Every structure is written in C-alpha cells, then in structure tokens.
Amino acid sequence: MHVPIVPYGGATSIEGHTLAPHGGVCIDMSSMKKIKSLHVEDMDVVVEPGVGWIELNEYLKPHGLFFPLDPGPGATIGGMCATRCSGSLAVRYGTMRDNVINLQVVLPDGDVVKTGSRARKSAAGYDLTRLIIGSEGTLGVITEVTLRLQKLPSRSVVAMCNFQTVKDAADVAIATMHSGIQVSRVELLDEVQIRAINMANGKSLPEVPTLMFEFIGTEAYALEQTLLVQKIAAEHHGSDFVFVEEPNAKEELWKIRKEALWAGFAMEPDRQAMITDVCVPLSRLAECISVSKQLLDASPLTCLVIAHAGDGNFHTFILFDPSQEEEQREAERLNHLMVHTALSMEGTCTGEHGVGTGKMKYLEKELGMESLRTMKRIKAALDPNNIMNPGKLIPPHVCI
Amino acid sequence: MHVPIVPYGGATSIEGHTLAPHGGVCIDMSSMKKIKSLHVEDMDVVVEPGVGWIELNEYLKPHGLFFPLDPGPGATIGGMCATRCSGSLAVRYGTMRDNVINLQVVLPDGDVVKTGSRARKSAAGYDLTRLIIGSEGTLGVITEVTLRLQKLPSRSVVAMCNFQTVKDAADVAIATMHSGIQVSRVELLDEVQIRAINMANGKSLPEVPTLMFEFIGTEAYALEQTLLVQKIAAEHHGSDFVFVEEPNAKEELWKIRKEALWAGFAMEPDRQAMITDVCVPLSRLAECISVSKQLLDASPLTCLVIAHAGDGNFHTFILFDPSQEEEQREAERLNHLMVHTALSMEGTCTGEHGVGTGKMKYLEKELGMESLRTMKRIKAALDPNNIMNPGKLIPPHVCI
CATH class of the missing domain: 3.30.70.2190 (Alpha-Beta Plaits)
Structure with missing residues (x-):
C-alpha cells in the first residue's frame, strides 16, 4: 500500500498545498527548527526547515545580517522553498530561487540528497536546488536549507x-x-x-x-x-x-x-478573502491592473488591490461570504477572469503563491501540455508511486 | 539505431562539452542568430541561441540596455545557458541562472517545451528553465531564449x-x-x-x-x-x-x-593552457588561493591565477606542452589538487565552466551518489535512449 505523504510547514500557503485529497500522513516540520550554523563571513546560514523567517531575522540582527524575503508572518523556510515564495523585497533581492545555496532533501525512496555545495555559484551538474524550490512537496521532503544572507542596509x-x-x-x-x-x-x-x-x-x-x-x-x-x-x-x-x-x-x-x-478583513469581518496572485511583464502591469479594476469595481463584492509593482506582480483580496454560494461563485469568476487577463498578456497564473490545487487548471494554458508532460515525467522518475503530496501542482489529466 | 546528438554553440567551453565520444550528429546552432523581439519597457529580449553576447550588447546599446554576462568573446547565448555561465559581472547581476526568463527547448522525443511565461517571477510549476540551464545539452536542444536585461549604468x-x-x-x-x-x-x-x-x-x-x-x-x-x-x-x-x-x-x-x-598565452607561445575553475565559500577564498599558490609556485610549470574574487571563484592557467607527457601529467596533477582543495572547503569543482567530460570525476565527491542518481533518473526520464550529448555531465558509473 502506498501512503501519501504531505509535508506541512507554517501552513500560510493559500492554494491548498497542505490539503490531503487522497488522505495519507501529514509530516509536521515545525519541530525541525534548529539554526545549525551561521557563517557570518560567508553571509550564509544553514537551518532546519521549520525555522520561521521572522525568528531567523531576529537571530541574524545582532550580526548585521538578514534574510531578504518577507511572505506572511507564519511562513517557515522549508515551506518558503517548497512554494518558491517571494514578497515585497523580491524586486531588489530576487525570490527564494535566488537566495538558496543548497538543500538537503529526502526523496520518496529514502535517498538523502544534497543538491549543491556551499559555494555561491556552481556549474556542477543539474540544478537540483532549483528543481526542488517550487516543487511544493511533490518530489521530496526538505530537511535542511542553506540560505544566502544580506547585509542590513546602513x-x-x-x-x-x-x-x-x-x-x-x-x-x-x-x-x-x-x-x-x-x-x-x-x-x-x-x-x-x-x-x-x-x-x-x-x-x-x-x-x-x-x-x-x-x-x-x-x-x-x-x-x-x-x-x-x-x-x-x-x-x-x-x-x-x-x-x-x-x-x-x-x-x-x-x-x-x-x-x-x-485592514481588508476588518472591513467586512464576517467575510473571507479569496486572494489572487498574478504576474505580468512590467509594461503590461498598468493595463492588467486597470482591466482587472474595471471587473472588480463592477462586482457587488468588495475587492482590494495590492501590488509588488516593480515585479509586475499583484494580488486582489476578494471579500466573500463562503456560506453564500452566489458570492463564492462571483469570487471565483473574478479570480478566473484576472488569471486569464494575465495569461493573455504573457503573464503567469501565480507570481508567488504557487499552484497547489487552486491554480492547476491554468497551467496548461500558461505553459502548454509538452511542459506539463515534462514535469510529470520528472515526478514519475523521482516518485514512481506518487506518494509525495499527490493531487497537487500537476493537473490530473496530464499523461506521460 | 539511436544516433547521439551534440548541440554546438560558440564552442568556447573548455571541459569537452562539444566532443563526440560516442560519435553521432553535431547540430551547429550558429545559424539560429535572430534577435526575435526586444521589449524595451519590460527590459527583456527574445533571441535565438546562436546570437553572441557581444553582438547582442551592440544591438542593445542604442536602447540604453545590456545583457550583464561576459564569458569568452565567442560564446553564444544558447551555449551560455547550457553551461550555466557567468563571468566577472556575476557578483553584481548573478549568473545565467538568474538572467533567463524563459526557454524554448526541443526534447529528445521531439516535444517542443516552453519552460515559462514572460513574467519576471513565477511560482507556476517545476522550474524547467533552471533544469535546462547547466544541463549541457544532455536534456534537449535550446532553440529560443528570453533574457532579462539591465539598464546601462549612468x-x-x-x-x-x-x-x-x-x-x-x-x-x-x-x-x-x-x-x-x-x-x-x-x-x-x-x-x-x-x-x-x-x-x-x-x-x-x-x-x-x-x-x-x-x-x-x-x-x-x-x-x-x-x-x-x-x-x-x-x-x-x-x-x-x-x-x-x-x-x-x-x-x-x-x-x-x-x-x-x-597575455598568459603570449608568455610561453609554444605551450597550451589547462584552465581550472573552482569556487569556495567567500571566507575560504584567501586560504584556498594561498594553498593553491604554494602548489603552483612549487611546480616547474608557469601558472597564472585570476579570480572573480567577490564570488569566491578563481581560475588558474597552467601552461604546459601537450607533446610532453610529463608536463601534461603535472598540469593534471595541479588541476586535481586544486579541485580537491576547493572540495575540502565546501566548494565546487566548477564555478562557471561546467562539467563536460573534464569534471565528471569530481561530482560524486562534491554532491554524493544520491544526488548523481537523481540526476541520472531525470536524464533517463527525459532522454530514455541517451541520445542527447551522451558521455557528458553524469559520470558513467552512476546506476539508477
């Protein structure tokens, strides 16, 4: 019997990454929260995945260093790797992709893989580090992360x-x-x-x-x-x-x-927020937000827009009452329209929140079936029994 | 019959990437040199792989933009992707990994894959862009590249x-x-x-x-x-x-x-240069170069050291006469000792030149067999007949 495994970090992701649609075992990584070694001279730190980015930055502050990604307050480093997170500082420092030097990952067959050395750059083999970043727990469990740090600005x-x-x-x-x-x-x-x-x-x-x-x-x-x-x-x-x-x-x-x-939630305390996340080439940002705003302003639901504008990335909070089917449908309709607007502008259905279960349906339009087939082949090669976080990221209709 | 395919770019790489140890067909990409679309407002450009970085920068100059990687003068964009190249500006702008937005790649089965959108950041699925960058032609042929550009500094x-x-x-x-x-x-x-x-x-x-x-x-x-x-x-x-x-x-x-x-070549015009390329965590750079210099200075061969010091990356040119077996052996001995010195300091056997055939023997020590097995599984999943640039990057003794 093959039991699904769902790695569980800070659980601040919002696209259903930690759901268990096929049941299985959830591995809570929150106890793995050691800061294993800080190398001040190298401006890097080796941590366990359960460390939160806020507590990491508190630890680093006396050394004049910080880790420059700022997602939701409860997010942990392991989950931030898994979802390829970024935030408001990405315009200056890049995303998780750019700030991880090395990972230790346990693959579904039990192999413990070291994806790199501690050198800042390397051309030694396939970029397994970047393959794991953004793989949303579907390829393995992240058990150690080496992060690149930055000097606190004067x-x-x-x-x-x-x-x-x-x-x-x-x-x-x-x-x-x-x-x-x-x-x-x-x-x-x-x-x-x-x-x-x-x-x-x-x-x-x-x-x-x-x-x-x-x-x-x-x-x-x-x-x-x-x-x-x-x-x-x-x-x-x-x-x-x-x-x-x-x-x-x-x-x-x-x-x-x-x-x-x-503040958005406080506006209508009885409602929940559906949060969209799209990203377009910079020149299309003004148009993409303007088109989206027309849709949003015409809706009976309250919608708030906030953008990491330097990256062409923006979010909308759509406030809706989940007990009202009509409001839920309207929120989904708006979300759907905004994703398609972004895709029609050579953008992506998710700039930083990831695919999970929520954005799977848009991947084929964004990347094409050949790309999804390639992802599924990699998944099948590393996880032939599909035990790692099944039902996420790769749409179920993709055949290899 | 499965005929090996060896993609061939500017051929400036120095680790044997374009050799054909198993024979086969060499695909010369040099005629694919169109600059397909420049998006000044988005600060990106879509090019074919045969475009050289120097000619690209000449094209971009009137627009106040440039592409910030500077390997050997003859290098082309496709080859620069394939070897995950960098250069002297990487300390400021990152390597090829950080400056490619999207790729079009022809896989061994003929699938034409688009690895991303044109958005600057995305969390939509596995990072196929980064998987191809540094794969040295072993996974497919790069046929189109979208590059992130920078403003020419004032x-x-x-x-x-x-x-x-x-x-x-x-x-x-x-x-x-x-x-x-x-x-x-x-x-x-x-x-x-x-x-x-x-x-x-x-x-x-x-x-x-x-x-x-x-x-x-x-x-x-x-x-x-x-x-x-x-x-x-x-x-x-x-x-x-x-x-x-x-x-x-x-x-x-x-x-x-x-x-x-x-200038190094001109010192001893009858000799060739064996060029090493290692990279270590920044704090170890002084020690790594000092230890290496002791070895080099004690050798009868002339050796020159040059470093991209901000990244912990350095090269040595070892001048030797290839017709003198003894000199060749001595050059190899020095190269070998320097790689092992870097690996003993948590460094990498190649900061930017790639693996090819030359550095394969060091990968197991650097990354471990589990990591190499994972690479080979990915290779086998995408290229089951091993037709793409066989005999490179993954050491032959790795079994899956």
Whole structure:
C-alpha cells in the first residue's frame, strides 16, 4: 500500500498545498527548527526547515545580517522553498530561487540528497536546488536549507505618493524600474485598500491609488534615489510625495502596508478573502491592473488591490461570504477572469503563491501540455508511486 | 539505431562539452542568430541561441540596455545557458541562472517545451528553465531564449590596488562584500598574471597581487563606494590605489584584465593552457588561493591565477606542452589538487565552466551518489535512449 505523504510547514500557503485529497500522513516540520550554523563571513546560514523567517531575522540582527524575503508572518523556510515564495523585497533581492545555496532533501525512496555545495555559484551538474524550490512537496521532503544572507542596509528611506488613477501609479513604478534606480520595495495600493486602512486605523489618508517605496544603501545613495523618484512621480501627476528617514516615522509609514491584509478583513469581518496572485511583464502591469479594476469595481463584492509593482506582480483580496454560494461563485469568476487577463498578456497564473490545487487548471494554458508532460515525467522518475503530496501542482489529466 | 546528438554553440567551453565520444550528429546552432523581439519597457529580449553576447550588447546599446554576462568573446547565448555561465559581472547581476526568463527547448522525443511565461517571477510549476540551464545539452536542444536585461549604468568608476600577498588582496575582496558595497566587478590577478601583462603590453605595473574593481550607479554612489573601498584596502596593506572615471582611462585600465588570458598565452607561445575553475565559500577564498599558490609556485610549470574574487571563484592557467607527457601529467596533477582543495572547503569543482567530460570525476565527491542518481533518473526520464550529448555531465558509473 502506498501512503501519501504531505509535508506541512507554517501552513500560510493559500492554494491548498497542505490539503490531503487522497488522505495519507501529514509530516509536521515545525519541530525541525534548529539554526545549525551561521557563517557570518560567508553571509550564509544553514537551518532546519521549520525555522520561521521572522525568528531567523531576529537571530541574524545582532550580526548585521538578514534574510531578504518577507511572505506572511507564519511562513517557515522549508515551506518558503517548497512554494518558491517571494514578497515585497523580491524586486531588489530576487525570490527564494535566488537566495538558496543548497538543500538537503529526502526523496520518496529514502535517498538523502544534497543538491549543491556551499559555494555561491556552481556549474556542477543539474540544478537540483532549483528543481526542488517550487516543487511544493511533490518530489521530496526538505530537511535542511542553506540560505544566502544580506547585509542590513546602513540607511533607508520610506516614501509615499498619491495618484488619481491606478494607471498613473503603475506607470511610475515602471518608470522607476526603467530608470535603473534600485528600489528595495515599490508597493501599489488601490483606493479601496487605502479606505480599509483608514477604517482599521482611524487614519485619514487620501483614498486614492498610492505608491509606497523603500530605498536603501548608503546615506548619499538612498537620498539621491528618493529625489529621482520624486521627480518621476511628479511627471506622472503624483501628489503629496512624502519621505521619511527617521526610524520611528519609517516604521509608522510602513505599518500601513504591513497591515493591509488585516485592514481588508476588518472591513467586512464576517467575510473571507479569496486572494489572487498574478504576474505580468512590467509594461503590461498598468493595463492588467486597470482591466482587472474595471471587473472588480463592477462586482457587488468588495475587492482590494495590492501590488509588488516593480515585479509586475499583484494580488486582489476578494471579500466573500463562503456560506453564500452566489458570492463564492462571483469570487471565483473574478479570480478566473484576472488569471486569464494575465495569461493573455504573457503573464503567469501565480507570481508567488504557487499552484497547489487552486491554480492547476491554468497551467496548461500558461505553459502548454509538452511542459506539463515534462514535469510529470520528472515526478514519475523521482516518485514512481506518487506518494509525495499527490493531487497537487500537476493537473490530473496530464499523461506521460 | 539511436544516433547521439551534440548541440554546438560558440564552442568556447573548455571541459569537452562539444566532443563526440560516442560519435553521432553535431547540430551547429550558429545559424539560429535572430534577435526575435526586444521589449524595451519590460527590459527583456527574445533571441535565438546562436546570437553572441557581444553582438547582442551592440544591438542593445542604442536602447540604453545590456545583457550583464561576459564569458569568452565567442560564446553564444544558447551555449551560455547550457553551461550555466557567468563571468566577472556575476557578483553584481548573478549568473545565467538568474538572467533567463524563459526557454524554448526541443526534447529528445521531439516535444517542443516552453519552460515559462514572460513574467519576471513565477511560482507556476517545476522550474524547467533552471533544469535546462547547466544541463549541457544532455536534456534537449535550446532553440529560443528570453533574457532579462539591465539598464546601462549612468556612471562607473574603475579602480586598481596593489598588495604584498594574495591573502591581503583576497581579504580586501571579502571585506568589500561584507561591507554591503555593491561592486559590479572585483577581480584578483596574481603577480605572475601581472608579469604576463607587463610582458605582453610593454607595461611596468608592479608585479604583485592586484585587485581591480568596477563600481557603477549614479554619480554620487559610484564615487562613494570607491572611497569606501579605498579605505578598506588601506586597512589591509593595499598600496597605489588608483581610480579613474574618464571613459578612455577606464577602458585602458580595464583592458589589462580583459587581455589577461592572451597575455598568459603570449608568455610561453609554444605551450597550451589547462584552465581550472573552482569556487569556495567567500571566507575560504584567501586560504584556498594561498594553498593553491604554494602548489603552483612549487611546480616547474608557469601558472597564472585570476579570480572573480567577490564570488569566491578563481581560475588558474597552467601552461604546459601537450607533446610532453610529463608536463601534461603535472598540469593534471595541479588541476586535481586544486579541485580537491576547493572540495575540502565546501566548494565546487566548477564555478562557471561546467562539467563536460573534464569534471565528471569530481561530482560524486562534491554532491554524493544520491544526488548523481537523481540526476541520472531525470536524464533517463527525459532522454530514455541517451541520445542527447551522451558521455557528458553524469559520470558513467552512476546506476539508477
């Protein structure tokens, strides 16, 4: 008998990665939370998969280092590898793909595989590290991770600017990227999201599309970049450009973005959120968000848009009552339309949340059957009995 | 009958990637050299595999963009993908792994696979893009590549500094990386390499270990970084720190590094070079080079060391006469000892040149048999008849 195995990390993923549609054994990785060895000089750290990224960063802080990915607060390093996560800092530091040096993985046959050395770059054989990152527990269980770390920046500036339209805001994000300025964060919040933040925090921010930036580096550099972006924003009808350098003021301003999701929930506390995640080539971002906003604004459901705009990646929170079948259907319809809009623009059905069970149905349109067949061949080669997290990532109709 | 297929790009690789140990058909990709579509706003370009990186950069220059990898001059984009190449700019922009958005690949069964969308990031399924990058033609033929581009920097500074020991020079490279300064290049040349450059160009540079830097960014930033590194160099007994900002002066200075290999050959024109390529965690670089230098300096053969020091990656050119069996054996002995030194320091047997036939024998020590077995399973799943570039990358003794 072949018993399915479902690895279970922080369980913050939202596409059904940790469901057990075929039953089986769930392996809770949360007790494997040792930080095994920190190499300050090499700027890397070896950890067990159950370590959370927030606790890791607390551990690293006294050493002047940090790990630059910031998904949901409960996420653990193993799960972040498995879903190829990213977050608001990916525009500067890349995604999980770019920040893992080596993995230890237990394959379905019990083989314990080391995917790399501890060198920062290597051309030694197939890139098993990257094959496991994003494989969502379907190829093996991650038991050790070597992460590349970054120096905590000596200076940072946080800035905010208002726009009359989402298109203007997206255009500024695009122009900023084109200018060669290395922002560390550029986040777009639509007017509904700002309204939610005002309601949740008793604030009175102008309820218009808003961009938030973070610039890091040396003192001269952070300020120089801020002023360049201020100029770009002004050229695109931006108003009320503010920037702060004082630590408490920065934290206060950035809190707005950090609490966006919770503010959204607080708007309609009896409803749940369906969260979509698409990513398009940068030039299509303004159009993709604008088209999506038309759909969303025409819906009876409340929808909030928030984007990692420098990567062309955006999310929508669609608030719906799961007990109302009609609302659930409407939420699904909106989600579906937005994914297809992104795919029609050479984009992806998921920028960072992964496939799980929720996005399987879009993979064929995005990548083609040949690509899915290749994935299934790899899966069958490494997991011939299909015991690792079955029913996820590869659509069931794919034949090899 | 199963006929081996050997894809052939610019043929600048040096580990035997394009040999045909089992005979077969060589597919010359050099006629597939169309630049298919440039997306300036998205900062990406779709090209055929036979396009050279130098001609691509000439094409991109008027658009203010460039592709930031700089291997040997004749290298083509397809081959650069296949060998997971990098070069001197990898310390700033990453390797081929980090700069390819999407591939089209013809698999051995004729399936034409699209590995991704044109979005900059995606969590949609197994990372087939990265699986193909570095697979050295053993999984399929790359027929189209979408590359991520970078903005040409508005300013750059080139600097040079001398040291009494290789260790001091390496330590400055390490300290620079730790300081959080984003160098775009940091190259270490040993005293033999500088002597070769003096001889080839009639120069009189001090024949001591030397570091060369490039800093890019805005005006204030490039200069600020230069001065910070000048300070670090002074703390490690660096002398004669010079930096130039004027375009001709920069080109003149950087030419020294660019012509290092040819200067090496010119030292002993009747000899060939065996070129090694290892990479270690940054903290071990000084020690790894020092240990290697002891071996090299004790050898009757002339050996030159040059390092992409910010990545912990270094090369040695060992000059030998291939008609003298003894010299060949000595060159192989040195190569072998250096690889083992790197492996004993948690490094890799190849930072950027790839495995081919030359480095196969070291993979088991570096990654373990379980890892090689996993690679072979993937190979067998996608190429059951072993027609794609057989006899490369996976050691013949690996059984699945």
